[in-house]
Amino acid sequence: MSERMDLDIRWPIGLLFAAMGASLAIFGAFFTSSQKVWRLWMDLDLWWGVAMLVFGLFMIWGATRTSRHR
Amino acid sequence: MHLSWIDYLIIALYCAFVLGVGFKLKKSMKTSLDFFLSGRKIPAWITGLAFISANLGALEVMGMAASGAEYGMLTCHFYWVGAIPAMLFVGLAMMPFYYGSRARSVPEYLRLRFDEKTRGLNAITFAVMTVLASGINLYAMALLFKLILGWSIHATILLSAIVVLVYTFLGGLTSSIYNEVLQFFLIVFGILPLAVLSVVEAGGWHGMAARLPSGFMNMWSNLGHGAANPMGVDWFQIVAGLGFVLSFGYWCTDFLVVQRALAAQDMNAAQRTPLIAAIPKMFIPFLVIIPGMAAWAILPHSSFMVAGKMDYNMALPLLLSRYYPAGMLGVGITALLASFMSGMAGNVTAFNTVWTYDIYNSYIKPGQSDEHYLWMGKVATVGGVLISILAAYVALQFGNIMDYLQLIFSFVNAPLFATFLLGMFWKRTTANGAFWGLLAGSAAAGLHYFATMHKWISYRSVMAGNFDRAIFAWTTCFVLTVVITLFTKPRPESELHGLVYSLTEKPTYKHLSLMKRPATLAVVVIVICVALDWVFR
Numbered sequence: 001m002s003e004r005m006d007l008d009i010r011w012p013i014g015l016l017f018a019a020m021g022a023s024l025a026i027f028g029a030f031f032t033s034s035q036k037v038w039r040l041w042m043d044l045d046l047w048w049g050v051a052m053l054v055f056g057l058f059m060i061w062g063a064t065r066t067s068r069h070r
Numbered sequence: 071m072h073l074s075w076i077d078y079l080i081i082a083l084y085c086a087f088v089l090g091v092g093f094k095l096k097k098s099m100k101t102s103l104d105f106f107l108s109g110r111k112i113p114a115w116i117t118g119l120a121f122i123s124a125n126l127g128a129l130e131v132m133g134m135a136a137s138g139a140e141y142g143m144l145t146c147h148f149y150w151v152g153a154i155p156a157m158l159f160v161g162l163a164m165m166p167f168y169y170g171s172r173a174r175s176v177p178e179y180l181r182l183r184f185d186e187k188t189r190g191l192n193a194i195t196f197a198v199m200t201v202l203a204s205g206i207n208l209y210a211m212a213l214l215f216k217l218i219l220g221w222s223i224h225a226t227i228l229l230s231a232i233v234v235l236v237y238t239f240l241g242g243l244t245s246s247i248y249n250e251v252l253q254f255f256l257i258v259f260g261i262l263p264l265a266v267l268s269v270v271e272a273g274g275w276h277g278m279a280a281r282l283p284s285g286f287m288n289m290w291s292n293l294g295h296g297a298a299n300p301m302g303v304d305w306f307q308i309v310a311g312l313g314f315v316l317s318f319g320y321w322c323t324d325f326l327v328v329q330r331a332l333a334a335q336d337m338n339a340a341q342r343t344p345l346i347a348a349i350p351k352m353f354i355p356f357l358v359i360i361p362g363m364a365a366w367a368i369l370p371h372s373s374f375m376v377a378g379k380m381d382y383n384m385a386l387p388l389l390l391s392r393y394y395p396a397g398m399l400g401v402g403i404t405a406l407l408a409s410f411m412s413g414m415a416g417n418v419t420a421f422n423t424v425w426t427y428d429i430y431n432s433y434i435k436p437g438q439s440d441e442h443y444l445w446m447g448k449v450a451t452v453g454g455v456l457i458s459i460l461a462a463y464v465a466l467q468f469g470n471i472m473d474y475l476q477l478i479f480s481f482v483n484a485p486l487f488a489t490f491l492l493g494m495f496w497k498r499t500t501a502n503g504a505f506w507g508l509l510a511g512s513a514a515a516g517l518h519y520f521a522t523m524h525k526w527i528s529y530r531s532v533m534a535g536n537f538d539r540a541i542f543a544w545t546t547c548f549v550l551t552v553v554i555t556l557f558t559k560p561r562p563e564s565e566l567h568g569l570v571y572s573l574t575e576k577p578t579y580k581h582l583s584l585m586k587r588p589a590t591l592a593v594v595v596i597v598i599c600v601a602l603d604w605v606f607r
Contacts, residue, residue: 006098007091009116009248013255016087020080020401027076027397044263045397052259052401 010063018056024049071218071391077400084404085233088252088411092237092245102443105242106423107174107333112244114339116251118346121330123250126257127413128406129210131358135389136382138355138362139374142286143606144301145362146355150289151313154348154599156321158592161344164322165331166577167494169340171568174332176325177428183493183569185501186432191508193428195482196325197421201454204417205461211410212462217376218387219403227462230407234415235455238422239448243333246412246419250330253408254350260405261357264386267393268364281367290607302530303537311537315544319487326420337577341588348595352602358386365389414458422450477519484540485511485547492551497563497570503555511547518542 028045099105112120137145173179177196181189212226237245272278278287285292285299292299293308303311321327321344331343365385369392374384390402426447435442489508492499518539521527529535567573579587 006244007094007248009251012087012091012094012248013252016083016252017255017259019083020404023076023079023083024397024401031076044393045395048259048263048398048401055255055259 014059021052080400092240095241122347135362138359208462209465481515507551514546515543
């Protein structure tokens with residue numbers, strides 16, 4: 001797909017979302033117990049952080065797969 | 071709202087990454103084509119997401135949530151009527167000329183099809199309009215963050231302008247496109263939980279319907295007469311004014327969006343760019359308009375008051391502060407920041423291209439080397455950012471000036487689609503017909519506005535007046551272009567190959583599988599769009 005691109009965009013997207021997601025999940029797991037929002041049935045920081053991390057890793061996986069095939 | 075260290079960490083991560091992308095792309099910027107059109111080698115899914123994101127600025131996100139709170143589902147007309155049909159048209163019918171003619175910009179296509187004066191008119195108005203839009207964007211960002219976070223206006227303007235300058239200066243259009251794609255995902259991840267939580271709290275669709283004024287939940291049922299809906303418009307104004315003139319005028323002729331498709335790697339990718347963009351575009355109302363409606367349903371209306379006036383633009387910030395704890399707030403603010411900054415970058419990259427190719431190269435210093443124009447493009451990037459900062463400060467001093475400027479430019483844009491439609495699909499259309507038709511269309515828009523201002527014509531709402539003005543300006547341009555064309559000498563057909571429909575070889579995709587053909591994608595988009603209009607009728 002992206003054979004002619006100089007920088008596969010999935011790298012910056014993947015790395016940024018993985019870094020943001022990991023920071024958010026760690027913060028949610030260890031620092032927000034007193035800040036839980038009453039309206040939520042879950043810790044939003046933790047679970048949304050995990051979702052962002054998974055999305056970031058998925059993008060990185062796609063980018064490494066393409067670069068291995070080159 | 072108060073940000074904590076985790077929020078600042080997330081914002082800092084975003085800034086570090088966008089600057090990193092700029093530095094990484096720097097070595098790829100060898101020719102002016104690399105800098106202005108990404109060397110025409112970007113895959114369709116990226117140009118498609120950039121196409122939609124170039125239009126998904128923070129002003130759009132906040133404005134559509136605001137409109138959702140004020141008008142309800144009627145706002146969805148800006149998407150399912152006022153965007154999708156035009157996006158399909160530009161992809162299927164117009165891209166073969168834009169991309170196939172190898173024009174590097176929309177004004178350059180006008181020169182190839184018509185003449186120098188028509189290109190000059192479009193290039194100069196577009197360049198001025200774009201750089202001022204960039205300044206308005208900067209001004210709006212500084213004002214919003216001052217209001218909700220207490221950030222210094224000067225620091226916000228300068229820091230964000232520096233970040234945008236660095237990454238567009240280093241990586242040109244590619245940098246801008248990459249950041250637009252990043253912004254798209256940030257908006258989705260930053261706003262989606264807000265959308266779900268607000269609708270759940272409002273009691274779902276039926277809960278919202280019970281709390282909101284009647285007419286808020288339907289798109290078409292109340293359009294028989296302007297008095298029957300909160301927007302004050304009727305179905306003809308929606309279909310002809312918004313759905314045809316304004317929407318086609320923007321999506322089919324505005325270089326800011328068309329430039330993304332021109333950066334695509336081949337004709338098929340260029341044609342699929344707006345079609346791919348149409349898919350997320352159809353679902354954005356669920357991300358911004360419906361949460362805006364939910365905000366109006368669940369929050370006390372007094373919370374929308376700013377400085378004693380009702381400000382619907384507060385819908386999204388109010389939801390952010392209601393639901394997001396520290397951390398998620400950082401993601402939400404980063405999404406807004408990213409869309410402000412990439413909105414500015416999009417304007418700056420469109421400006422530097424039109425300035426360099428259509429103004430500098432044509433009127434100031436023609437015949438120079440490619441290195442010279444690459445250098446000029448970088449100088450124009452710095453110049454564009456500096457003018458944006460200046461415009462932001464002018465707007466801070468005299469807020470209304472920017473409103474008037476935008477209005478004046480809307481006079482220019484409304485009739486432009488008539489010029490393109492005739493130019494691309496009627497080979498007889500002459501350069502004089504196009505130029506004078508365009509000027510007369512703009513003058514007609516100005517005259518209509520003057521008449522509305524002096525109450526010679528009155529409307530139920532400002533929006534109804536805007537839609538009618540667009541129809542009037544478009545019709546004037548169309549009729550006058552046809553009449554002048556009939557009295558002037560057309561160009562020989564041999565000069566029009568690749569520029570008009572009847573003299574251009576149509577791209578065929580019979581060798582591709584059905585799924586990779588633009589027409590297949592277009593059918594999928596039409597079916598979903600009609601279904602959405604039907605469900606929310």
